[in-house]
Amino acid sequence: MKLRRTLAAVLLAAVVPVAAACGTTVEAATAGSTVSSDSSSTDSGTSGSSTTDGGPGGGGPGGIDVASVTTEAQLVELVQEAYGDAGLGLHRGHQPVEDVLDEVLAISHDELHVRMDAGQNLAAVAEDVGVDPQDLVDALVAEYGPAIDTLLADGTITEDEAEQYRAALEEAFTFRVTWDGEQATPTFSGLDA
Numbered sequence: 001m002k003l004r005r006t007l008a009a010v011l012l013a014a015v016v017p018v019a020a021a022c023g024t025t026v027e028a029a030t031a032g033s034t035v036s037s038d039s040s041s042t043d044s045g046t047s048g049s050s051t052t053d054g055g056p057g058g059g060g061p062g063g064i065d066v067a068s069v070t071t072e073a074q075l076v077e078l079v080q081e082a083y084g085d086a087g088l089g090l091h092r093g094h095q096p097v098e099d100v101l102d103e104v105l106a107i108s109h110d111e112l113h114v115r116m117d118a119g120q121n122l123a124a125v126a127e128d129v130g131v132d133p134q135d136l137v138d139a140l141v142a143e144y145g146p147a148i149d150t151l152l153a154d155g156t157i158t159e160d161e162a163e164q165y166r167a168a169l170e171e172a173f174t175f176r177v178t179w180d181g182e183q184a185t186p187t188f189s190g191l192d193a
Contacts, residue, residue, distance in 0.1 A: 011056045069147035072156055072190070075165060078147055079188045082140070082172035086185045090116045092176055097140055105129055122149040133177050140173040141166065164191050 003191065011068045084092025091113075100189070101112060107129055115125045123133040145166065152162040168188060 024082055064146055066147045071149060072151060075147055075151055076188060076190045078144060079165065079168045079172055082144060082169055082176060083185045083188070084179070086175040090119070090121050090179070090180060090181060097143065100139050100143050104131060104136050121179055121181070126177070137170060137173045137177050140177070141169045161191060
């Protein structure tokens with residue numbers, strides 16, 4: 001019995017981070033399991049703009065909702081989020097951008113997991129299904145772009161700064177799509193003065 005619980009705990013430790021990256025709650029990940037957990041998933045929050053819905057523009061667990069970005073500090077966080085979370089392996093927390101992946105790659109979420117678990121990054125998956133990886137990057141940038149447009153429209157940033165933020169988003173999503181599993185995730189702390 002102790003061995004079975006230990007094995008279940010080890011398996012959960014491996015599954016829960018990936019499940020969380022895809023928006024699956026701990027409760028859903030452990031449904032049907034004989035191991036119970038008293039811990040619950042919490043949202044650490046990001047500048048008061050966090051969501052857990054993962055819908056269009058939704059940030060996912062701990063992520064930023066694109067539609068709620070109202071400050072340059074939140075925009076900086078959004079660009080950093082675009083790099084993904086290296087702690088989640090090749091998945092990099094793809095749940096916040098799942099809608100774009102589904103639309104551009106036109107494969108099921110389960111198939112995406114199978115391919116990523118086999119060692120493919122998003123660029124390799126895209127190429128395998130006949131999609132130019134740059135088209136995927138462009139679609140991801142377009143999904144996050146409205147946050148830049150909002151700050152430009154309200155005068156928080158200039159047109160030149162907006163272009164720099166778009167370039168930063170493209171760089172971040174290019175990194176995420178082509179990540180080889182080895183490179184350290186860059187830190188984006190805002191535009192250079």
